[in-house]
Amino acid sequence: MQKPSHQSRQWGDAVFRGLTLLAALVMVGLILVIALQLIKGSQPAFARFGLGFITGSRWDPVHGDFGSLPLVYGTVVSSLIALIIAVPLSLGIAIYLAELAPQRVRAPLSFLVELLAAIPSVVYGLWGIFVLVPWIRTSLEPFLHRFLGWLPFFQGTFYGFGMLAAGIILAIMITPTISAVSREVLLAVPVSQREAMLALGATRWETIKMAVLPYGRSGILGAVILGLGRAIGETMAVTMVIGNRPQVSPSVFELAQTIASIIANEFSEAFDDLHLSALVMAGLVLFIVTLLLNIIARLLVWRVARAPEGMSRE
Amino acid sequence: MTGERNQRRKFMNNLMFVLALGATIMALIPLGSILLYVASKGLIALNWDFFTQLPKPVGEPGGGLANAIAGTLILVGLASLMGIPLGILTGIYLSEFSRGRLAWLVRFICDVMTGIPSIIVGIVVYGTLVLAMKRFSAIAGGVALAIIMLPLVTRTTEEMLKLVPHSLREASLALGASRWRTTYSIVLRSAMGGIITGSLLAVARIAGETAPLLFTALNSRYWHTGLDQRIASLPVYIYTYATTPYDELHRLAWGAALVLVAMVMVASLAARLAGRKAGGGR
Amino acid sequence: MDTRLMAEDFSAWYGQNQVVKNVTLPVFANQITAIIGPSGCGKSTFIRCLNRMHEVIPGTRTRGRVLLDGENIYANRVDPVEIRRRVGMVFQKPNPFPTMSIFDNVAAGLRLHGLPPGTTAEEVVKRCLKMVGLWNEVKDRLRDSGVSLSGGQQQRLCIARALAVEPEILLMDEPCSALDPVSTMKIEELIKELKERYTIVIVTHSMHQAARVADYTAFFLNGQLIEFGPTSAIFTNPRDQRTEDYITGRFG
Numbered sequence: 001m002q003k004p005s006h007q008s009r010q011w012g013d014a015v016f017r018g019l020t021l022l023a024a025l026v027m028v029g030l031i032l033v034i035a036l037q038l039i040k041g042s043q044p045a046f047a048r049f050g051l052g053f054i055t056g057s058r059w060d061p062v063h064g065d066f067g068s069l070p071l072v073y074g075t076v077v078s079s080l081i082a083l084i085i086a087v088p089l090s091l092g093i094a095i096y097l098a099e100l101a102p103q104r105v106r107a108p109l110s111f112l113v114e115l116l117a118a119i120p121s122v123v124y125g126l127w128g129i130f131v132l133v134p135w136i137r138t139s140l141e142p143f144l145h146r147f148l149g150w151l152p153f154f155q156g157t158f159y160g161f162g163m164l165a166a167g168i169i170l171a172i173m174i175t176p177t178i179s180a181v182s183r184e185v186l187l188a189v190p191v192s193q194r195e196a197m198l199a200l201g202a203t204r205w206e207t208i209k210m211a212v213l214p215y216g217r218s219g220i221l222g223a224v225i226l227g228l229g230r231a232i233g234e235t236m237a238v239t240m241v242i243g244n245r246p247q248v249s250p251s252v253f254e255l256a257q258t259i260a261s262i263i264a265n266e267f268s269e270a271f272d273d274l275h276l277s278a279l280v281m282a283g284l285v286l287f288i289v290t291l292l293l294n295i296i297a298r299l300l301v302w303r304v305a306r307a308p309e310g311m312s313r314e
Numbered sequence: 315m316t317g318e319r320n321q322r323r324k325f326m327n328n329l330m331f332v333l334a335l336g337a338t339i340m341a342l343i344p345l346g347s348i349l350l351y352v353a354s355k356g357l358i359a360l361n362w363d364f365f366t367q368l369p370k371p372v373g374e375p376g377g378g379l380a381n382a383i384a385g386t387l388i389l390v391g392l393a394s395l396m397g398i399p400l401g402i403l404t405g406i407y408l409s410e411f412s413r414g415r416l417a418w419l420v421r422f423i424c425d426v427m428t429g430i431p432s433i434i435v436g437i438v439v440y441g442t443l444v445l446a447m448k449r450f451s452a453i454a455g456g457v458a459l460a461i462i463m464l465p466l467v468t469r470t471t472e473e474m475l476k477l478v479p480h481s482l483r484e485a486s487l488a489l490g491a492s493r494w495r496t497t498y499s500i501v502l503r504s505a506m507g508g509i510i511t512g513s514l515l516a517v518a519r520i521a522g523e524t525a526p527l528l529f530t531a532l533n534s535r536y537w538h539t540g541l542d543q544r545i546a547s548l549p550v551y552i553y554t555y556a557t558t559p560y561d562e563l564h565r566l567a568w569g570a571a572l573v574l575v576a577m578v579m580v581a582s583l584a585a586r587l588a589g590r591k592a593g594g595g596r
Numbered sequence: 597m598d599t600r601l602m603a604e605d606f607s608a609w610y611g612q613n614q615v616v617k618n619v620t621l622p623v624f625a626n627q628i629t630a631i632i633g634p635s636g637c638g639k640s641t642f643i644r645c646l647n648r649m650h651e652v653i654p655g656t657r658t659r660g661r662v663l664l665d666g667e668n669i670y671a672n673r674v675d676p677v678e679i680r681r682r683v684g685m686v687f688q689k690p691n692p693f694p695t696m697s698i699f700d701n702v703a704a705g706l707r708l709h710g711l712p713p714g715t716t717a718e719e720v721v722k723r724c725l726k727m728v729g730l731w732n733e734v735k736d737r738l739r740d741s742g743v744s745l746s747g748g749q750q751q752r753l754c755i756a757r758a759l760a761v762e763p764e765i766l767l768m769d770e771p772c773s774a775l776d777p778v779s780t781m782k783i784e785e786l787i788k789e790l791k792e793r794y795t796i797v798i799v800t801h802s803m804h805q806a807a808r809v810a811d812y813t814a815f816f817l818n819g820q821l822i823e824f825g826p827t828s829a830i831f832t833n834p835r836d837q838r839t840e841d842y843i844t845g846r847f848g
Contacts, residue, residue, distance in 0.1 A: 016494030017411055023403030024420045027468065030461060031423050034430070037438045092337025100334055103654050109338060116345050118582050120522020122549045123571045126556045127348045130355075130564070172344045179341070192691040196754070198652055200705040200761055201681025203327040210704065214695040226429065233431025235525040236553060260433050260525070267437070268529050283437045287430065294429035298422070319710055320678070 034287070042281030044273055053281060059246040059257075061266065066278035068285065070246035074163065074256035075286075078238065079231040081167025081252065086175045087224055093175070094182035094220075099208055110183070117176035125240030128169045133160040133241055136168070141253055152250040161243040164252040169237050174227035181226055181301065185219030186212055222300030229293035233286060235260040259286045349575075356572025359565045369535050369551075375562060379570050381537050385452075385546040386574070388538060389531060390521050392456025397463040398513050404464070405471025405509075410497055421472070424465040435461050436526035444530060452538060452545040455531025459523060463516040470512025474505040507588050514585035518578045524549035548574045598625035600765060600795045601646060601683075606660030608641050608650055615641045617819040618660070623765070628787060628796045630810030630827065632803055634842065638819040639799045640688075643767050646797065647683035648676040664765075681709060684763030688770045690750035692742030692757070699738040701753055705761035712762065724756040728786055748779025755786065759794075766790065768798040772805065784809050803843055807831050815839045 045053060049066060056067015097110050137160025144154045189212050197211035213220070243255025244265050257265075259282045270276040363378045370377030404424075408417050439458040444450055478501045486496045502509075532544040533554060548570045555567035601623035608616035615638040623629050623646075631639045644650040645658055648669060661668045669679045692701050702721045711717060721738075725731040730752045734745070742753055751771060758766060768787070772780040787796060787809050800806050806813050807827060814824040815836075823830060823839045834840045 010492070012495070013493040016497070020403045020407035020411060023400050024407040024416065026400060027404055027420050027423055027427075027464065028416075030464070031427060033442070034434065034438045037441045038434070041437070041441050089337045089340055092334040093341055095330075096334035096338045100331055101338075112345065113338070113341055115582075116341065118518060118578055119345075119348060120524070120549060120574060120578060122522060122524040122552045122556075123348065123352060123575060126552055126567055126571050127351055129556055131347060131351055172341075175341050190691070192687060192689060193693065195649060195652065195685075195687060196691045196693065196757075197704070199647065199649060199680055199685035199687075200708060200757070201677055201679075202708050203323055203677050205327040205330040206323065206708055208330075210707070211693060214693070217695070229429045233429070233433070235431060235433040236549075240553070240556060260431055263433050263437065264525055264528055267440075268532070280437055280441070283434055287434050290429055290431055290434075291426060294426045295422075297429075298425050320675075323677075323708070324675075 038280060038284040038287055042277055042284045044277035045281040046277075048274065049278075053278070054285065057248065059262070061270070061275050064272070064274055066274070068259070068278075068282050070248050071257055071259045071262055071282060072285070073248045074166075074242065074246070075232055075258040075260070077252070078163055078166040078170055078242065078256065078258055079228055081164065082170035082174055082231045083224065083228060085168065085171035086178055086227060089171070090175050090178035090182060090223075090227070091220070093179040094186055095208055097179070098183045098186035099212065100204065110180075113176050114180055115176075116172065117180070121173070121234065121236040122240075124169055124173060124237035128165060128237055128241040132169060133165050136160045136165050140164070145253075153252050156249075156251045156253045158253060159243060159255060161241055162252065162254050163242065163249075163256040166238045166242040166256065166258070167252065169241055170231045170234055173234060173237060174230050177230055178223045178227040181223035182216075182220050185216040185223060185301065188219070189215045218300045218303050222297040222303075225293050225297035225300065229290045229297065232258075232293070233260055233290045235264050239264045259283070352568065352571050352575050355565075355568035356575075359569030360572065364566070364569050368537070369566070372558070372560060372563070377566070379546075379548065379551055379566060379573075381534065382546040382548045382551045382570065383573060385531075385534070385538055386521060386548045386577070388452060388545065389455050389459060389527070389547055390517055392452060392541070393459035393463055393520055394513070394517060395460075396456065397460035397516065398467055400460075401464050401467025401513075401516070402471050402509060404468040405475065406497060406502075408468065408472040409475035410493075410501070421469075424468050427465040428469075431525070432458075432462055432523055433525035433528075436529050439526065440529040447542065449542065450530060450532035450544040452531055452541045452543065455527050455545060455547070456541075458526035458530045459520040462523060462526065463520050466516040466519060467509075467513055470515070471505075471509050474508030474512065475501060477508070478504050511585045511589035514581050514588060518581035518585065521577050521581065522549055522574055524553055528553075548577075599623065600625045600665065601797070602663040603642075603646070604661040604663065606642075606645060606658070606662060608638070608645050608658045609656060610641075610653070611655045615819050616645065616658075619816075619819075619821045621814055621821055621824055623795060623797055624812065625795050626791055626793075627811040628791050628798060628809055629812045629814065630806035631797065631799045631814045631816060632801075632806045632842075633816035633822075635801070637816040639816045640769050642816065643769050643797055643799045644685075646765075646767055647680050647685055649680070649685060651676070681705075681761055682763055683765045683767060684758035684761065686751070686755050686758055686766065686768045686771045689774045690747060690754050692745070692750050692753050694741060694743045696742055697739045698734050698742050698745070698753060701742040702756050702760050704757060709761055720760055721756075724760045725753075727759060727790070728752040728756045729782065730756060746779075748775050748782060751775060751779065751783060752786065755783075759790075763794070765795045765797065768796065770799050770801055773801055780805075803831075815842060817842070 045066060049056060053068055055069055057069040058065050058067050059070055093113060097106055101109060137158050141158040148154045193211045193215050194207050197207040238258055239261035242257060242261055244257055244261060245255035246257040246262065263279050263283055267279050270279055363376055365378060366380050367378035368381055369379060408421055435458050439454050443454040443457055482500055483496055486500045527547055527550050531547060533550045534544045534546040538545045552567045552570045555563040599622045603619055603621045606616060606619045607614060619642060631643060633639045641650060646662060650656055650658060661670055699721055702724050703717050706717055706720060722731060730749060745753060772783050790796060810827045813827040813830040815822045817838055823834060823836045831843055834843065
């Protein structure tokens with residue numbers, strides 16, 4: 001075995017270190033490039049519409065009129081539907097997998113739930129078109145209309161496609177995210193907290209409700225926001241089931257459009273520069289919103305990972 | 315009176331147990347449905363032609379998606395070639411050299427980048443690479459996928475390297491090994507299983523990505539002819555075919571979905587196995 | 597003297613590991629019983645078996661009987677939740693609920709079991725905080741978080757929390773191991789006062805603590821009860837050689 005001289009050894013260290021530093025800088029550079037590219041690309045649209053782009057209620061490529069309100073509306077409402085369904089479901093899953101399930105089934109069940117996250121978005125879309133949408137059209141929408149039809153949310157034609165379909169498919173897709181992160185958060189709650197509550201004569205549910213969930217609340221909030229970020233940015237599955245019509249309607253039966261889905265739909269067919277720029281600007285809005293949501297979520301989850309002062313972690 | 319109270323508490327306890335179990339079962343219903351449909355409808359579509367033939371024009375029966383299967387493999391290969399080494403190097407930087415502000419920033423960017431919608435990456439690669447090359451290309455698609463996998467590989471590498479016991483490094487340093495030799499030979503080798511796991515998971519994640527390919531690699535009806543040319547891929551074909559009105563194309567879309575899901579599952583399972591071998595699993 | 601609690605031929609396991617071996621031990625009413633022994637001798641596991649807290653850890657099991665006023669708490673139809681209300685517990689490290697105020701920490705058990713008739717939550721909280729000598733220190737900041745207190749105060753808060761549900765027996769698992777000497781002294785004073793109203797079992801790492809506070813002392817070694825008797829007898833005139841070795845500091 002040959003021994004490198006002291007000098008060449010130091011030189012090797014420096015090169016290696018430099019190489020990894022360079023790689024790390026690429027990461028920083030990437031996010032800058034992404035931000036700059038989006039800002040640059042949206043210049044023409046920004047010059048034309050200014051901040052009115054966000055509030056403009058018409059998206060009309062034929063007449064060169066671009067307001068993103070219908071897209072923002074579609075994004076927000078579809079994500080809200082997803083959260084309404086996914087949050088209770090995910091919390092139930094996280095509680096079951098972290099607290100209640102017999103030890104033996106925990107790992108396989110967690111694996112199955114996480115398998116949901118491994119299925120590609122486009123496959124969700126395919127399943128959505130041929131399985132979910134027909135079911136919504138023939139079963140769910142008539143059902144909702146019959147019992148809740150007096151509400152403005154459940155009126156109109158039963159397309160199957162539309163806001164409701166997008167919300168449901170998003171709910172399925174973000175459930176593994178929210179439940180997996182929440183489960184991690186619950187598992188990070190110190191045993192001493194559970195025992196303190198149990199020793200007072202609490203049932204398991206009371207222990208969860210009064211000790212475990214409050215302790216992990218910021219982390220769970222982080223998990224929900226992480227899921228929200230995913231729902232807002234999700235593209236393919238939504239594009240395939242939402243019906244792709246940029247409009248603002250109170251009814252969840254109506255066709256709609258999200259920021260991500262309109263980009264997927266129109267970007268490669270946008271021939272004039274203003275249309276393209278408007279799409280990039282919509283992308284910029286999406287970027288900023290998801291960036292903020294992710295930053296908030298990370299900070300919240302990190303806070304639980306580092307337990308508060310004076311607390312013991314066993 | 316306390317008896318009544320205890321009854322209620324016990325009832326709530328049982329009710330919540332049932333609800334939590336119910337939620338878990340509810341989540342598994344779509345999973346079962348998706349896997350069942352993909353398997354049953356996909357299997358009908360699969361035959362020799364599917365794996366060997368090019369797509370036929372609309373209306374002509376038969377044909378396959380051989381070019382899309384090859385295209386997906388090429389795109390994933392390209393992305394891995396770029397994303398995995400870069401991700402591993404960045405992960406090494408984070409775990410071995412720096413705990414200063416830059417490391418914090420990189421770590422943070424990494425976490426945040428995993429949450430950026432993949433379609434945004436598509437737009438950006440279009441605005442830079444595609445416009446510069448004046449054409450859609452396999453390269454552009456590969457770069458887009460590489461950007462998506464980069465943070466995933468980085469974070470697993472970092473996590474895995476951190477698990478390597480400190481004593482192992484010190485022993486090697488004490489023997490007079492230089493820093494990079496230590497990292498390279500001792501630390502990296504014992505973390506290798508974990509890094510492979512992370513890389514495979516990243517591969518599984520990008521293999522099904524569609525949105526970033528729509529305006530970078532685009533699609534193609536032919537065999538690929540060069541990395542600077544547009545290229546077919548399974549996800550884009552699924553999207554295109556599913557949104558047409560033709561039954562024949564729907565059939566092919568299900569077949570493509572089965573192949574894609576199988577690829578993703580194989581990568582995920584391989585990742586699990588590699589992980590188990592390396593760390594004994596958790 | 598009344599026997600409140602009686603372990604009969606009791607054993608406990610972690611997985612395949614038997615950590616408590618056929619222990620038979622009485623606990624007398626309104627007395628302080630200390631359990632001493634080197635670390636890993638099973639004393640903490642044993643005390644956790646007295647209110648069925650051992651079984652909340654996955655993979656554990658027990659065998660034998662524990663009689664609370666003559667009734668086996670391990671009998672089939674007994675609800676461990678009810679047992680834990682009657683047999684309270686204070687843990688090694690102070691574990692107040694960080695998201696609750698000082699007031700809510702003490703009142704936590706009341707939210708589970710309801711108020712005793714004719715009292716208010718304010719009264720109970722005040723009484724318990726007074727009992728642990730914390731009232732004057734915190735009466736103006738009851739809405740502050742429980743973790744804003746010092747370590748010793750936190751532990752007294754945890755004792756107050758345990759007392760609020762009016763247990764009959766109080767188990768203390770090395771309650772001073774995380775505290776400074778001054779806080780330790782205060783807790784020891786408190787334990788001696790509490791014995792008027794409660795039956796107390798305390799696990800301690802420190803022989804001196806046992807000698808200072810306990811009426812009876814049990815010495816554990818390798819999961820077995822080696823010797824049990826009045827504290828003075830154990831410390832001045834141990835019958836077993838191993839007990840003598842331990843208290844004279846020859847091992848452990």
